[in-house]
Amino acid sequence: MIPAPFSYFAPDTLEEALSLLGEYGESAKILAGGQSLLPLMAFRLVRPEVLVDLGGIEALSRYELAGGRLTIGSMVTHRTIELDHRITSRCDMLREALDVLGHVAIRNVGTVGGSLAHADPAGEWLAVALALDGRIMVTGPRGNRDVAADGFATGWMTSCLSPDEIVTGVRLDMPGPGTGSAFEEVARRHGDFAVVGVAARVSVEGEAVTGARIALAGAASTPIRAHRAEALLTGTTLSGPDLDAACEAAASETDPVADLHGSVEYKRRLARVLTRRAVSRAYRRASAPA
Amino acid sequence: MKQVGEALPRREDGRLLRGRARYMADLAFDDSLDAIVVRSPFARARILSIDASAALAADGVVAVLTADDLVGVEPALTRQFYSLTPAFIERHQVFLGPYREPVLARDRVSRMGEPVAFLIATDRRAAEDAAELVEVDYEPLDPIVDPLRAIAPGSDLVVSDVPGNIQASFHIIVGDPTSAVEAAERKVSGRFRIGRSVGSPIETRGAVGIPATGSEPLTVWSSTQIPHILRAYLAEFLRCPEEDLRVAAPDMGGSFGGGIYAEELLVAFAARLLGQPVRWLEDRRENLANARHSRDQIIDALLAYDTSGSFRALEMHIVQDCGSANLFGLTLPFNIASHARGQFAIDHFDVTGLCVLTNKTRNTPVRGAGRPEATFVLDRLVDMAATDLGIDPADLRHRNLIPAREMPRDMGMLYRDGAPMVYDSGDFPDQLRTALEAFDYWGKRRRQDEAAGSNLALGIGVSSHVEATGLGPHETARVEIDDSGTVVLTCGSNPHGQSHATTLAQVAGETLGIRYDRIETRFGDTGLLERGGGTFGSRSAVTAGAVVHGASVELRRRILDLASEMLECDPADLIIRDGYVSPRGVPGISVSFAELATGGAPLRAEDEFVPPTVTLGSGTHIASVAVDRETGVVNLTGYVVVDDCGTVLNPMVVDGQQHGGVAHGIGNALLEEAVYDEGGQLLSGTFIDYLLPTAADVPDIEIIHRPHPTPLNTLGVKGAGEGSTASAPGAIANAVVDALRPLRIEINELPITPQRLVELIRAAEAEQVEGLAGN
Amino acid sequence: MTRDLHSIVLNVNGDEVTVRVEARQTLAGMLRDQLGLTGTNLGCEHGVCGACTVLLGGRTARSCTLLAVQANGRSVTTVEGLAADGDPLHPVQQAFADHHALQCGFCTPGFLLTTIEYLDEEPEADPDSIRERLSANLCRCTGYHNIVAAVKDLLERRTGR
Numbered sequence A: 001m002i003p004a005p006f007s008y009f010a011p012d013t014l015e016e017a018l019s020l021l022g023e024y025g026e027s028a029k030i031l032a033g034g035q036s037l038l039p040l041m042a043f044r045l046v047r048p049e050v051l052v053d054l055g056g057i058e059a060l061s062r063y064e065l066a067g068g069r070l071t072i073g074s075m076v077t078h079r080t081i082e083l084d085h086r087i088t089s090r091c092d093m094l095r096e097a098l099d100v101l102g103h104v105a106i107r108n109v110g111t112v113g114g115s116l117a118h119a120d121p122a123g124e125w126l127a128v129a130l131a132l133d134g135r136i137m138v139t140g141p142r143g144n145r146d147v148a149a150d151g152f153a154t155g156w157m158t159s160c161l162s163p164d165e166i167v168t169g170v171r172l173d174m175p176g177p178g179t180g181s182a183f184e185e186v187a188r189r190h191g192d193f194a195v196v197g198v199a200a201r202v203s204v205e206g207e208a209v210t211g212a213r214i215a216l217a218g219a220a221s222t223p224i225r226a227h228r229a230e231a232l233l234t235g236t237t238l239s240g241p242d243l244d245a246a247c248e249a250a251a252s253e254t255d256p257v258a259d260l261h262g263s264v265e266y267k268r269r270l271a272r273v274l275t276r277r278a279v280s281r282a283y284r285r286a287s288a289p290a
Numbered sequence B: 001m002k003q004v005g006e007a008l009p010r011r012e013d014g015r016l017l018r019g020r021a022r023y024m025a026d027l028a029f030d031d032s033l034d035a036i037v038v039r040s041p042f043a044r045a046r047i048l049s050i051d052a053s054a055a056l057a058a059d060g061v062v063a064v065l066t067a068d069d070l071v072g073v074e075p076a077l078t079r080q081f082y083s084l085t086p087a088f089i090e091r092h093q094v095f096l097g098p099y100r101e102p103v104l105a106r107d108r109v110s111r112m113g114e115p116v117a118f119l120i121a122t123d124r125r126a127a128e129d130a131a132e133l134v135e136v137d138y139e140p141l142d143p144i145v146d147p148l149r150a151i152a153p154g155s156d157l158v159v160s161d162v163p164g165n166i167q168a169s170f171h172i173i174v175g176d177p178t179s180a181v182e183a184a185e186r187k188v189s190g191r192f193r194i195g196r197s198v199g200s201p202i203e204t205r206g207a208v209g210i211p212a213t214g215s216e217p218l219t220v221w222s223s224t225q226i227p228h229i230l231r232a233y234l235a236e237f238l239r240c241p242e243e244d245l246r247v248a249a250p251d252m253g254g255s256f257g258g259g260i261y262a263e264e265l266l267v268a269f270a271a272r273l274l275g276q277p278v279r280w281l282e283d284r285r286e287n288l289a290n291a292r293h294s295r296d297q298i299i300d301a302l303l304a305y306d307t308s309g310s311f312r313a314l315e316m317h318i319v320q321d322c323g324s325a326n327l328f329g330l331t332l333p334f335n336i337a338s339h340a341r342g343q344f345a346i347d348h349f350d351v352t353g354l355c356v357l358t359n360k361t362r363n364t365p366v367r368g369a370g371r372p373e374a375t376f377v378l379d380r381l382v383d384m385a386a387t388d389l390g391i392d393p394a395d396l397r398h399r400n401l402i403p404a405r406e407m408p409r410d411m412g413m414l415y416r417d418g419a420p421m422v423y424d425s426g427d428f429p430d431q432l433r434t435a436l437e438a439f440d441y442w443g444k445r446r447r448q449d450e451a452a453g454s455n456l457a458l459g460i461g462v463s464s465h466v467e468a469t470g471l472g473p474h475e476t477a478r479v480e481i482d483d484s485g486t487v488v489l490t491c492g493s494n495p496h497g498q499s500h501a502t503t504l505a506q507v508a509g510e511t512l513g514i515r516y517d518r519i520e521t522r523f524g525d526t527g528l529l530e531r532g533g534g535t536f537g538s539r540s541a542v543t544a545g546a547v548v549h550g551a552s553v554e555l556r557r558r559i560l561d562l563a564s565e566m567l568e569c570d571p572a573d574l575i576i577r578d579g580y581v582s583p584r585g586v587p588g589i590s591v592s593f594a595e596l597a598t599g600g601a602p603l604r605a606e607d608e609f610v611p612p613t614v615t616l617g618s619g620t621h622i623a624s625v626a627v628d629r630e631t632g633v634v635n636l637t638g639y640v641v642v643d644d645c646g647t648v649l650n651p652m653v654v655d656g657q658q659h660g661g662v663a664h665g666i667g668n669a670l671l672e673e674a675v676y677d678e679g680g681q682l683l684s685g686t687f688i689d690y691l692l693p694t695a696a697d698v699p700d701i702e703i704i705h706r707p708h709p710t711p712l713n714t715l716g717v718k719g720a721g722e723g724s725t726a727s728a729p730g731a732i733a734n735a736v737v738d739a740l741r742p743l744r745i746e747i748n749e750l751p752i753t754p755q756r757l758v759e760l761i762r763a764a765e766a767e768q769v770e771g772l773a774g775n
Numbered sequence C: 001m002t003r004d005l006h007s008i009v010l011n012v013n014g015d016e017v018t019v020r021v022e023a024r025q026t027l028a029g030m031l032r033d034q035l036g037l038t039g040t041n042l043g044c045e046h047g048v049c050g051a052c053t054v055l056l057g058g059r060t061a062r063s064c065t066l067l068a069v070q071a072n073g074r075s076v077t078t079v080e081g082l083a084a085d086g087d088p089l090h091p092v093q094q095a096f097a098d099h100h101a102l103q104c105g106f107c108t109p110g111f112l113l114t115t116i117e118y119l120d121e122e123p124e125a126d127p128d129s130i131r132e133r134l135s136a137n138l139c140r141c142t143g144y145h146n147i148v149a150a151v152k153d154l155l156e157r158r159t160g161r
């Protein structure tokens, strides 16, 4: 299983990378960690003629936590974030999501930007970005743009990126005081892609929910936000019927794609069950004294 | 020095731990070419044309072989794996149709992945690049995927000369099952489906053919379990005497199922044709699509019993999906039949087995080979009966186990080798008691409900199995002392993780009075030993152990005879210690093995062991599970094994085999499934979709040995390699059913995926709601 | 298409090496075919089985889903780098031998390196996390029981528990 031949470039700067992409157009592909791309190339399901490796661009490997906002360069690895206690202690959702994203050996090499750009419907990062009001930062020949995570993925493993654009990073809102978060998923084995995963963020004042974000992975052809469920939760105290209604809504907002590991029905059920678990835990965390 | 039975450290480990093993892909040969197989993308199609011209013109391509190029050789395999005796055929109403499996497809393909062309290039990269250029024009046909449809009247045929798609069948009747079923007060029955799974060693297969040179015959290195058998098939294929061929196995990264594969034949043909070594290495997708598929039965079964809980009769009808060719004849369904009654006294027994052809990959025996399937069905029936009678399953089991005093017990049928099937030894009730105690079964039962959480249900399941092991026909070993005084042990059975170099050396070492780690061992090379059996069916410890013992005893006799002449002392008064022979009580006088070996006559003993028939290993497993009622996820929380594999050669090694077997059984129970769609396309073609159990899917496993040595061989050994696979699915399925007992679900299908379980739970809940509404 | 060749320099098991590789050569392919380090085994070539695990800059990585060129300038440790021939086994190797944590040995190099990183990163780890951590690597022979026992033993010896 050897990839079809290609030419390899390792630019030092974003400008160089952009000009390479401009030059080779659709025949080029960006290489980040390669943890998704290289298996596809080994199967020869993807066969770019040119690979542009972003690994040498230092600017993309930085991240910063400042003023309640986490900004992550696209080439930062999953593991780098996972091991930064300042971040994971502030965001349970991120900690829980990273713990089940592949295995350490994958997280050591795979990148945040690669995951987002790959737009796997079951990917944890895009779901987390949806739940944390993420903005995905993109640069291209027409300049920089900022895309809301909600709407970034446009279909099965496709995004609004054009082939000459590069994801440079993502900005996430960290849960503040009075806000709790959680990530729940069912995968067939530890480290496998989620059958369904749910990221929930809940803000609470007194006992009432003042705001909620619910994002689901594996529940449609892209990660999605459950807007109706969010609205139904807001203003409630998470009583049984309210929570039931929100979970039903979340399930009905899904449009699962059946595969070997779950039928449409099963995935819908998981959406409902895991939404309940994630929201309840996030609510408890929001209500717990800091 | 006592060695047999000791947990002596493995001699294999040093090399393996340092990365110095030589697996198939690590072997390097000068001027070696790399081959790749061009395979059918269709389950069933006519081949209209093959155009290799573009591939042949590509960089580095040396040859592209198709069926038309296989001149002077047999174009297909036609001999099934085991021969059956006429008495067996008559007694069990055996029908065997023709078997024919093309080495390369000619006019038609009958499964996805079937080899169509063999492309040879200067290196792997060139081969992979060029393989894409071979143009094959197919006319796809509707495939036959479902075995029940394959045997329905009017079905298309997978192979034109196998009418009804039934390649083989048998019918076993013991006692008077019809009357017994009629007379029985109660019955449970069901249709059970055992999913197709794949052996999946972590090393994929590979083979290298090396042309004959002046001194060396045409040689094939292959990651095979059965070098001598492969040589016989190669000789038939190449139409040459076996003496003109050598087959050897390198270090192997597991195997878990034997067989003969086209690629092993093709590398030999290509090497002979091209005069250069030709290497073929399988990739994982090829492995999952083509190698060691197994299980895959639909079994209708019925257990009849009395209200007292006494089992009366068992009926089974087995439909074995064999895939497109049936190399192994009756093996799988007959294994199911042979193990179907497990540890229970069931006097009346009726089993039919059908080997059905479909447009899927050939089915082969893989670790357990029929035993897990048989055990799962029986375990489920027993627990269904327990529920029906309102008795704890452990109690019901106890009432029906064959008591130790009834051993040996003739089971009223023949085994596959033609000998009467006799349970030779064992104490099943003791095994169950030991397991229940070790597991704290009754204590856990009492605490079961308190321990459950809101979403979690806890369950306990018991399984017991028997395992006929140590199948013949024969095994050969030679033990000798070379000029330097080194003891050299050569055996036909070759290891792929089973620690032969340790355990067999322990047997020889103890007999010969020399430490096992000073014995040189050589395995799996027809160049070293004219005859040999192989490693399959949990046979090595039995057959190889026995034959190494036999040869060692003979060599010891010769050593003592020779030494008695040199030391002028009666052989009976001599002792051997650390490679020196001396008169008892006179350690000062001695003669070394080296001195004896330079004496002239070769100090060598060769033995062949032909087991009278199989011996009976057995085991009882108890598993506990936590079931997430909402998601259907099952977690194993505890696991106990009590086993009887007779004399234990090395407990550390045997425990390791048991652990591995349990994990394999867990895979079969919960995770592993080779899935074909209706078009005969394999959907589980990568390790992303074919799910092997990981460390997180397997619990700690407690193992307790209760050995009852067999009288059938001098060592008293029974096999251990497969049995633990047998009980895991039944124990787990019963535990899951137990966890959900208020819902009264039945699990009749493996693997128990979360989705399937949720469907069962939902259906049961709906029924309960309906029941309430109806009241 | 012509072969796109690159010269890369990396440190392998303590030695600096310069290798010319085709762009599509994986790190595993380079180690095995060009440096003769065949201890790194390939079980799936698509990132799942972990047999090919090496340490890249001290951290585990799948060498089958990493291009050799991506490792340019980095340091790589393979199983051959754990104990020189003739030297005693590395403590993790020794623990695997002591606990019979290997049978066919094909998965073993990957497990050794996964274990080394684990002990290195989390010397105080809770033994309950062992199974999840080891789930990165597949073994078909051992049922993991003895691998887990070996790692537990190593952890306990570290923490003196």
Ligand SMILES: Cc1cc2nc3c(=O)[nH]c(=O)nc-3n(C[C@H](O)[C@H](O)[C@H](O)COP(=O)(O)OP(=O)(O)OC[C@H]3O[C@@H](n4cnc5c(N)ncnc54)[C@H](O)[C@@H]3O)c2cc1C
Pocket (backbone or CB within 6 Å): A029, A030, A031, A032, A033, A034, A035, A036, A037, A038, A039, A054, A074, A100, A101, A102, A103, A106, A109, A110, A111, A112, A113, A114, A115, A117, A118, A120, A122, A123, A124, A125, A161, A165, A166, A167, A168, A191, A192, A193, A194, C046, C047, C048, C065
């Ligand atoms: C065994 C295994 C298990 C895994 N399990 C999970 C899991 O559970 N959850 C999960 O989310 N992922 C999982 N992954 C995938 C892993 O997380 C990858 O790291 C991730 O999906 C892609 O990141 P990468 O850096 O490796 O990207 P690459 O593989 O290099 O690239 C992926 C795609 O994104 C494009 N791309 C990469 N970077 C950019 C950029 N900056 N701008 C524009 N396009 C870009 C590439 O061209 C390519 O098409 C698993 C992978 C493996 C091998």
Ligand code: FES
Pocket (backbone or CB within 6 Å): C041, C042, C043, C044, C045, C046, C047, C048, C049, C050, C051, C052, C053, C062, C063, C064, C065
């Ligand atoms: S060979 Fe690299 S993960 Fe399997």
Ligand code: FES
Pocket (backbone or CB within 6 Å): B202, B253, B254, B497, C101, C102, C103, C104, C105, C106, C107, C108, C138, C139, C140, C141, C142
């Ligand atoms: S020891 Fe054989 S795969 Fe692990």
